[in-house]
Amino acid sequence: MSTAEATTNSGSVDLLLWVIFPYVCLAVFAVGHFWRYRYDKFGWTTRSSQLYENRLLRLGSPLFHFGILFVFAGHVMGLGVPESWTKKAGVSESMYHATAVGSGSVAGLCTLVGLAILIYRRRTVGPVFSATTKMDKTMYLVLATVIVLGMANTVVANLVGHYDYRLGVSVWFRGILLLNPHPALMAEAPFGFQVHGLAAFLLFALWPFTRLVHVFSAPLGYLTRPYIVYRSRGDSLGSRKPKRGWERVGS
């Protein structure tokens, strides 16, 4: 019901940008990953270039990766947790805002500096540059746009005017995930947030076709699995599934 209400209240452009586009991107994201995993398990890797060059990578890569992990955590907090919950927990708006902006800008700055080092390295170190695919370049462009816009929003929203994204962007984003979109909320949001949101969804759409897929192989299972893995020849190395009636008997 609220969907219908929201739809009538916003123009068709808003509907396109803040409902249709995000869902198309998310659909591509989900189906794309499924397809890529089925089609290209072998290509599913970090494509590390550390072998070529280590001096810049040693600095840039941890900066970027740890930075973006914190940025991700910040987004989970900011977009995922409703303002009413934190209020109930006794965290005032200003308190929340101060922590978010404080830790957010540090993490964002690390990410940005790391990314700058990594892009500089990718362009200037010969072997690394020649190992860069077209998809990598596109991805870097979009990723850098998203990060720069996000950082700009944090800074600008802090210095000039005050926009409480937790009552606007966050509600819209949760609405998308809960299949209850409120395009009007985004239509009212400042321009910076709008572009950041659009670029982010574009990145989601590109995600399954880039090296970013390695995010989903974050090896957390390593913490719990036994050190040495044993595997039987039979169940892993066959070039094809055994025919019906030829399956190995589980023992």
Place this chain on the structure above:
Amino acid sequence: MRVMAQMAMVMNLDKCIGCHTCSVTCKQAWTNRSGVEYVWFNNVETRPGQGYPRRYEDQEKWRGGWILNKRGRLALRGGGRLRKLLTIFSNPTLPGLDDYYEPWTYDYDTLTNAPLQEHTPVARPKSLISGKDMKIEWSANWDDDLGGSPDHGDKDVLLKNIADKVKFEFEQTFMFYLPRICEHCLNPSCAASCPSGAIYKRSEDGIVLVDQDRCRGWRQCVSGCPYKKIYFNHRTGKAEKCTFCYPRIEVGIPTVCSETCVGRLRYIGLILYDADKVLEAASTEDDHDLYEAQRSVFLDPDDPEVVRAAEQAGIPRDWIDAAQRSPIHALINTFKVALPLHPEYRTLPMVWYIPPLSPVVDVIKDTGFDAEDKGNLFAAIDALRIPIEYLAELFTAGEVAPVDAVLHKLAAMRSYMRDINMGRDPDESIATAVGMTGEQMYDMYRLLAIAKYDERYVIPPAHAEQAHSLEELATECSLDYDGGPGMGGSGPFGEGSGATPPVSVENFQMLQVRQTSDSIVAPADKASRVNLLNWDGRGAPEGLFPPRDPDPDAAATAGDRS
């Protein structure tokens, strides 16, 4: 007792002449692809020397293998699981390309395409990494035959403890060759370091493999392996390693390196071991006891108890038979002449070595005495401490006694067989002096010196009932696999992306691709040159030969006219 079978190798270093045939054939079979130009699953090192990659034995720096922690428990030297995950974005102990070498080819095209000029055109070295001109400064065996030893011989890691005793003056030095492949350890630290769990040990034959579909390129295995026998494919972003030629082993034929070894110094066979005792053996407190500890893990295949337990563990009868006839079991446990490489890394390596007697024999020969006389040889082994201590650093964590015992046995065998060959009565006292019988001495001689093909390689094939899951025993059309016959080339996500074809199909396709469309530097849009390393002599890659005249008659008339 949990009996498991392990396919293992022993190399008799006394017979290695350092011809690198094993390395070359291995490379042709497995790593003649773009992305693994610098990769040598099998390499031959001249010792004393730095090895490949340079100074890989310096575990203070590379932090590979296992150590005992303060509580006496076995731990990865490179740090625990959390540390591995925290250093995943930039591995602090990953060897760079500089520690291996920058692979190159030559600009052969210039030789045929250069315009008429005063000077002969030169094929210049081109980097296979960047495609640019480069200066060749090092390669996989740059210090072969002690080349350049006065300058960098002292960089050998093993000389740390015995540096003052080893001389690099030409007249005083000694050398021998050490061929190395993956050790297929019982306690592989590469597998333990792999965050994705992609490296596994096959439960049937103990071969350690990398699942290419599960490897995500985190690079921790390269650091984790103390032998540096896991290599990073810089094109596909995946780890690759020696496979013990499993497609060949599965059908009962030896690995490529063994098959082509001109010295016939490699032995392949099964050994049965008790998997429950592996951890205990790897946790042995004193480094010097690790050799004996690892031997205690192995089981006697002739013991009826062991045979029964093996059958209960599902090891086929013919595999048990093969384990009983195994040359590996004979060399390690019966004759006790094979020693593990660097047991102090605590990975329980399964490629063992018979240390070379030759440095000692050569020295005696040079002094003019009879190098095969037992008295001379025994005395020389004791007197020539230097090579023995060096060998001990390699094979027994510095403990001299086991190496000494092995060399005495080898020396005794020479003297014992000398008498027989000269038509004299064999001298049993020689055999008893090293704790053996004359019959054992003769058996050892047969295995080491005659080294018949089917005595060197006792490889039971994998089982027929498993044929459907074997790669090389294609019981159906080899193109009939999941994903269809669209193999060859790469998908849209860079090198090697897309569905994986089976090994046999892939090799066939690769051969064809190499023969028809070779380019040295992938991506192929770079100026293309022929990589001679990849060229196997068949077919005519573009640019290798001047273009043929399309009309032979015209060419003939042109020839007549001139």
